[in-house]
Amino acid sequence: MKPELVIIEFLQVAALLGLAPAFAGWVKMLKCWSQGRTSPGLLQPYRDLAKLLSKDVVLAENASWIFRFTPYLVFGTAVLAGGIIPILSIDLPLAPTADVIVIVALFAIARFFTALAGMDIGTAFGGMGSSREMMIASLAEPAMLMAIFTVSLANRSTSLSQIVQVIYSGQSVIRPSLAFAFLAFVLIALAETGRIPVDNPATHLELTMVHEAMILEYSGRHLALVEWAGMMKLFLFVALGIASFAPWGIAARGSFSALPGALVYMALKLGLVGTVIVLVETGLAKMRLFRLPEFLGAAFLLSTLGMLSYFILD
Amino acid sequence: MGLNIAAQISSFLAALVLLSAFGMLVQKRINGLINLFAWQGLFLSINTALVGYFAGKHHLYISSLLTLSLKVVLLPYILHVLVDRLKIRKEVESVVNIPTTMLIGIALVIFSYHLMAPVRELSTLITRSTLAIALATVMIGLLMMITRKHAVTQIIGFLALENGLFFAATSATYGMPLVVELGVALDVLIAAFIFGIFFFHINTAFDSLDVEQMARLKEED
Numbered sequence: 001m002k003p004e005l006v007i008i009e010f011l012q013v014a015a016l017l018g019l020a021p022a023f024a025g026w027v028k029m030l031k032c033w034s035q036g037r038t039s040p041g042l043l044q045p046y047r048d049l050a051k052l053l054s055k056d057v058v059l060a061e062n063a064s065w066i067f068r069f070t071p072y073l074v075f076g077t078a079v080l081a082g083g084i085i086p087i088l089s090i091d092l093p094l095a096p097t098a099d100v101i102v103i104v105a106l107f108a109i110a111r112f113f114t115a116l117a118g119m120d121i122g123t124a125f126g127g128m129g130s131s132r133e134m135m136i137a138s139l140a141e142p143a144m145l146m147a148i149f150t151v152s153l154a155n156r157s158t159s160l161s162q163i164v165q166v167i168y169s170g171q172s173v174i175r176p177s178l179a180f181a182f183l184a185f186v187l188i189a190l191a192e193t194g195r196i197p198v199d200n201p202a203t204h205l206e207l208t209m210v211h212e213a214m215i216l217e218y219s220g221r222h223l224a225l226v227e228w229a230g231m232m233k234l235f236l237f238v239a240l241g242i243a244s245f246a247p248w249g250i251a252a253r254g255s256f257s258a259l260p261g262a263l264v265y266m267a268l269k270l271g272l273v274g275t276v277i278v279l280v281e282t283g284l285a286k287m288r289l290f291r292l293p294e295f296l297g298a299a300f301l302l303s304t305l306g307m308l309s310y311f312i313l314d
Numbered sequence: 315m316g317l318n319i320a321a322q323i324s325s326f327l328a329a330l331v332l333l334s335a336f337g338m339l340v341q342k343r344i345n346g347l348i349n350l351f352a353w354q355g356l357f358l359s360i361n362t363a364l365v366g367y368f369a370g371k372h373h374l375y376i377s378s379l380l381t382l383s384l385k386v387v388l389l390p391y392i393l394h395v396l397v398d399r400l401k402i403r404k405e406v407e408s409v410v411n412i413p414t415t416m417l418i419g420i421a422l423v424i425f426s427y428h429l430m431a432p433v434r435e436l437s438t439l440i441t442r443s444t445l446a447i448a449l450a451t452v453m454i455g456l457l458m459m460i461t462r463k464h465a466v467t468q469i470i471g472f473l474a475l476e477n478g479l480f481f482a483a484t485s486a487t488y489g490m491p492l493v494v495e496l497g498v499a500l501d502v503l504i505a506a507f508i509f510g511i512f513f514f515h516i517n518t519a520f521d522s523l524d525v526e527q528m529a530r531l532k533e534e535d
Contacts (some may be wrong), residue, residue, distance in 0.1 A: 176325055180333070294340075294413070297340075297413045297416060298340070301420070302333075304420050305333065305420075305423070308420070308424065308427065309325075312423075312447060
């Protein structure tokens with residue numbers, strides 16, 4: 001293995017760690033502007049993280065090892081996923097180790113432990129958040145896998161790097177199946193990353209919070225890791241969407257000369273996606289929890305139609 | 315090459331027709347339902363014109379225009395006026411709940427794919443792969459008529475079924491003869507007017523458009 005590739009791998013993970021808070025800050029900034037408020041600026045998430053990292057951890061007396069272990073696991077899975085998904089280059093040493101189904105499983109592990117940690121302390125909110133999160137997960141994951149199967153079928157591989165390569169080499173074809181899978185993916189990504197209309201990342205209102213309810217008991221560096229992992233998850237879902245539906249710009253070869261271009265393309269796409277997220281969040285209200293099965297059912301329907309139209313039409 | 319792209323665009327439009335059929339199946343509000351019906355007509359009309367252009371069958375332009383004027387403009391307008399006059403504001407009730415209906419719909423698509431797979435092998439037209447979608451649209455229209463209780467939604471289901479038949483004709487044989495299509499278009503138009511009159515009568519007789527009320531017509535014993 002060339003040392004160059006290893007360095008690129010490290011650079012990509014560093015870009016993920018460094019840019020995920022900036023992306024979260026960008027979304028927050030646009031949201032503030034669209035609602036006529038003054039924004040705290042692009043750097044506010046960094047300041048938040050720095051503040052949390054310097055604070056002491058307050059642990060409940062009955063917290064078990066699960067509670068203390070979860071932030072590291074959630075953070076670790078996000079970093080690992082960032083090493084596999086082609087964000088800057090497709091020529092990654094880690095890419096052959098895991099395909100896109102494993103990435104879904106990585107997110108599922110993180111979610112499973114977050115839900116356990118929410119219940120671990122034994123407060124009412126944690127349990128409520130966990131139960132809601134698992135309901136969303138049980139509905140979102142089949143749809144997610146179905147969308148991913150459609151993309152994998154259309155590109156004849158479940159490995160993300162291979163998918164990007166096939167898209168690069170293939171002639172441009174209009175595929176209805178991919179359009180359906182893309183729509184489904186957008187709905188699922190909104191649900192998985194806890195954005196409006198599924199969950200509101202900015203609220204601590206008892207009745208509506210899902211993800212915030214689970215991590216209510218965290219403080220100090222634990223909270224910093226969980227928050228950072230949350231930002232990375234948003235970043236990674238966008239990167240996953242880009243890699244499977246519109247990868248143009250990701251470096252096809254592992255060389256340093258291709259990286260600046262890939263970085264510029266990535267920043268442009270992230271900026272665009274951030275704008276779309278803000279438009280969606282400003283235009284929609286949060287759904288009632290019991291309407292979520294319909295929302296995620298629509299995602300499942302779309303991804304299934306994508307799969308069917310792959311067989312019928314393509 | 316041109317034919318290949320035509321087949322791709324045609325299958326894309328077919329996918330949109332199927333999507334709007336599913337949209338109608340799960341839509342609860344009656345105005346949204348009518349709008350989705352109009353969208354389906356629009357996709358159908360574009361598809362027909364496209365097939366007519368690439369297959370060199372110019373009478374398809376006329377059927378495309380007929381579809382556009384009837385199913386995109388006139389019928390949705392009539393239905394909107396009806397809904398306004400009858401003051402239907404309630405959400406549409408269905409016999410089976412929405413997720414189950416959706417799953418039955420998916421099963422119907424798979425069924426029609428299996429049914430149409432041999433036909434697809436025999437056909438040489440550019441639209442051959444959309445045949446299964448057309449059959450699925452017909453079946454979803456039927457499903458809608460069965461699962462909805464409201465008279466107006468049942469009519470929209472019937473019209474969606476007719477859309478599916480028209481689509482099937484276009485994709486199986488590049489459309490029916492023009493005389494037949496004109497006749498069918500006229501039939502649908504007349505049917506819409508007659509339905510309208512029926513709605514008013516049902517509404518005055520039962521104070522509701524819920525067809526379950528008609529069980530009251532049975533003689534008690």
